[in-house]
Amino acid sequence: MTMHVGIVGFRGYSGVELQRILAAHPRTTPWLLEHRADSTEAPQPLNRPGLARIACTPAAILEAGIEVVMLATPPEVSMDLAAKLIPEGIRVVDLSGAFRLGTAETYKHWYKEEHTAADLLLLAVYSIPELHRSAVAGARLISNPGCYPTAASLALQPLVAAGVIDRAAGIVCDAKSGVSGAGRKPSLKTSFCEVTENFSAYSILNHRHVPEVLMNSGLQEQEFSFTAQLIPIDRGILETIYFRAQGLKDTQALLDVYLAAYGQEPFVRLYPAGAMPDLRGVNRTNFCDIGVRLDEKTGRAVVVACIDNLVKGAAGQAVQNMNLMMGYGETEGLL
Amino acid sequence: MTMHVGIVGFRGYSGVELQRILAAHPRTTPWLLEHRADSTEAPQPLNRPGLARIACTPAAILEAGIEVVMLATPPEVSMDLAAKLIPEGIRVVDLSGAFRLGTAETYKHWYKEEHTAADLLLLAVYSIPELHRSAVAGARLISNPGCYPTAASLALQPLVAAGVIDRAAGIVCDAKSGVSGAGRKPSLKTSFCEVTENFSAYSILNHRHVPEVLMNSGLQEQEFSFTAQLIPIDRGILETIYFRAQGLKDTQALLDVYLAAYGQEPFVRLYPAGAMPDLRGVNRTNFCDIGVRLDEKTGRAVVVACIDNLVKGAAGQAVQNMNLMMGYGETEGLL
């Protein structure tokens, strides 16, 4: 018998990805939860049944026997829905930024709006499973990480923990993302003719994903320079991270730090010295691929980390967290 | 001394192209006519002066000494502005569909709205210069053709005139366009993630550009099947035209029909037997490139016609028409 899982925001890019993953997941039956009437869905084939669809109300959700609701919604909608669903005993996995930062004040500082469900912040379990796995089992509200912080935190946390970064010299994370990271709502910035054959930087040194990276890696804001940039592709995030290494004699020594941390991880793949990952390698997968280079003479180092922003950066990691929350195998439905 | 030319709709893709062409044109000084406040312009460099900008009112236009106004605006705006400017003695080149079809009834049928400046229809001179050149000199209102009809009419008119098409079997025009043809206003259909790595058909057998092609080529609607399709590129139109030939013995004979019609045309280029044009060849040019193939055994024929939808399909042809209207050299500012 499968578990019933509801998806709110199922027309958005992360929502479509959740549909795809949960429909193929051996443990789950997905339901579409209609939160707002919307005519932007693609037409459905005549001879093909769609997923079941009900209103996104606690009553309808309970009646359908749905145990977990995935919120692929903007933060303000997530706060509102989580506050309604949690008291009914429905578990929530939230893909928005609503519950990622520890306090209402920090939220307001970075998201420029009031937090309307501050009492849930203590309940919320933020989890990149490779870094926070042990806290997830049995959670009632999971805060799924941002796309940029997932790659950056997986790349930086082992290095900071191992003390191999000369932090006084600063760390640079030059991040590039496909356009789906901006969501499905039409805007001039994501119009085809503005993006194709173009490349541009945005949120320079002040992206709201920065505090998540600091929280996960243990770095301080003044040590960390982050710029986001738009690649003319649909999906994928590549981050190029620069720092000065200390206590490492060559590229292999740097690689060894990652092998120690992630050698057995099912969703982190490490590239041998001389090779580097790229975005095609992680496309439509839940992998985070990492490659490294250390210049032996000077100690300058580069780490490249790649994910699919809609999978490991959103829907895939949400399902990975759901698996942990429910006590399923962590990789079920994801390989 | 240069002629002052105003551009309305200068932020749109055709409007930006008009700015580019008119700024480099040896006979003209372009002005930006601000019709509606709008914050979607790209930021301007600090150390670079922009074009002069004034309000789009008859008084301001007259005071600036502007003789010709180019309307890169939706049809309803073009009707409104043309009705205000023409009586003041200001010449107008309209890039919209407002004045392309001969009567208010035909306009209403295809554009699904009332024509609000029907009295100007008799004044308007519709012109693809290669087909209608002689009518343009001295015009007060030019109706610049649609992008699809420009390529299709240039490809079909000589064949129909020469009687080399078996019209009973029907003619197919399978048209493909870059996304800029849909304009700059954001919409889901032209969002990057919906278009990239995709290809789709629209307005199948009922595109509102069809009546222009029929008018220019002399074909009847029941003889002509037209489908528009969206290529994931910024600009360019390629049309693949299929028909059964009569009275032609080989590819060269088909080519000879075009050589007779266009051999001396400055903006039509013909490809030798065995070669075909492509969109890169016409990118950012005012050329229409044509290639042909005739299967000698069966008489089946294919013609491929390419233009840049923003140049020969819009701004470039508008300037070509302006040149003819003002008695300038037809190619000035366009080669």
Place this chain on the structure above:
Amino acid sequence: MTMHVGIVGFRGYSGVELQRILAAHPRTTPWLLEHRADSTEAPQPLNRPGLARIACTPAAILEAGIEVVMLATPPEVSMDLAAKLIPEGIRVVDLSGAFRLGTAETYKHWYKEEHTAADLLLLAVYSIPELHRSAVAGARLISNPGCYPTAASLALQPLVAAGVIDRAAGIVCDAKSGVSGAGRKPSLKTSFCEVTENFSAYSILNHRHVPEVLMNSGLQEQEFSFTAQLIPIDRGILETIYFRAQGLKDTQALLDVYLAAYGQEPFVRLYPAGAMPDLRGVNRTNFCDIGVRLDEKTGRAVVVACIDNLVKGAAGQAVQNMNLMMGYGETEGLL
């Protein structure tokens, strides 16, 4: 216990797709068969085992217990390998054009080279399962169809069989394909800078896939005009088919022909009147999506058919055929 399946040409685009599908298939264990030394593979992650790899010799294949070999190779390699493997009792699914046309003469006419395994032509079973399903069970050599003919045949066969096409007026198939259809070998024509922001036609009226379409649909060459075109995308084929309908009163009547033929097919999806499929809908799936429009006044009709050229047009259909050959469920590993 799973069946062992070998893949030759596993580095090519169809070969990579075969690896992906067969690795996830519940009935199969894939092996990589190394036919030629080649250094073009992407680097492999350190902490991830690859698929088993052996030499592509009958002895090694037999020793590994491989029962079926998939040939994702050029025709000349396929002829050579099939002639070596079939006599050893190893079943072969060939994805090349080597065994698609019935005779060595036809092969030579269209492929411009001698057929070197003509005696296998009688043994070979050509199969688009929706059209030739009954012939596949127990086959020793399957000839997997071409990508263009798969979509065109699925679209045309039911119409020809139902007699609803006015064949005297001719049928046009305007086909567009992503670049992966040209294979992985570098060439100027498939270089990024030549393809991006471009669109071009090739093999006009003489593509070697034409005889397959005629064979499957029952049309004659002089009735059928086919042009192939290159879309600047990775994968996907969209074909726009034009004809004059007879005996059909509206779009729904045309749709009914397809519903009768394919209403229960697991891999053909039909779109309701007013809707049309696009390439994103079939991306990475084994579906063929079909949409139609009939102009009631004139009888002109358009059918749009979409597939992923690497899945339903190659690797997916090969596995669908393998399933039928081995008596597995036809959809296993493909949904």
Place this chain on the structure above:
Amino acid sequence: MTMHVGIVGFRGYSGVELQRILAAHPRTTPWLLEHRADSTEAPQPLNRPGLARIACTPAAILEAGIEVVMLATPPEVSMDLAAKLIPEGIRVVDLSGAFRLGTAETYKHWYKEEHTAADLLLLAVYSIPELHRSAVAGARLISNPGCYPTAASLALQPLVAAGVIDRAAGIVCDAKSGVSGAGRKPSLKTSFCEVTENFSAYSILNHRHVPEVLMNSGLQEQEFSFTAQLIPIDRGILETIYFRAQGLKDTQALLDVYLAAYGQEPFVRLYPAGAMPDLRGVNRTNFCDIGVRLDEKTGRAVVVACIDNLVKGAAGQAVQNMNLMMGYGETEGLL
């Protein structure tokens, strides 16, 4: 009367750009110099004359009255041709890396091959005009800079000269380039299907353009981390440069350093605080666009510099240098 200019390597991407610029340049008549037979040119229209074409020999060049030869060729060809042409009194502008580094030893270190025209190194004048303008007039051999170093040097030189970089903390230059930078020769790395929907890093910390940046900016290798990355677009380079500022109080102060250096430069455009350039803004232009941001609290700074790699990064800058060499107006043929 115009000056005759020869182009070697006219089929390559920089060569095609040279054709385009020199054909429109009021002072020059371009000639194509055929160095090697090659069938990769696009077919030419029937009714359009091409540029004059002669063999690339000193005799033919002299007979045609060609005064300047542009070499858009690989370094080894440039060394060979320069050594033949210079003694004949023909001026040379070389777009390759052959004469960019001061000595044969440095060349061998970075280009991994012997320098075969070392005696010309002293004669060669390396010039980014904005930095080295005064040395160019009357030169006999100009070494045109690399694409990456053009943007990086223009961005870094004023900052280093003004002493506003905390060099001890290191400078990061994260560079991204369109695919045309890799040239027109087909390779797997630049095949459409490998590049589209992908993004990847290469030459991490050891790109051979690094010594040019150091030479122009005055930085030391151990201070400077440089990574090149491939954007799935045709043309354009965007470099994101990170450093810790000293002695600057805000973004405007950083901008003032550039205004002092480039406020009057015709080909450098500066963006106001809060705005950033992108690649579409410089596409097909000879501009270098620069935008900046300084975080006041921490002194972390980011500079974004954009050029078109084929214009300011190759052909356009070559013509700018030719203009200076010949005493023409620096901007002639380039605005």
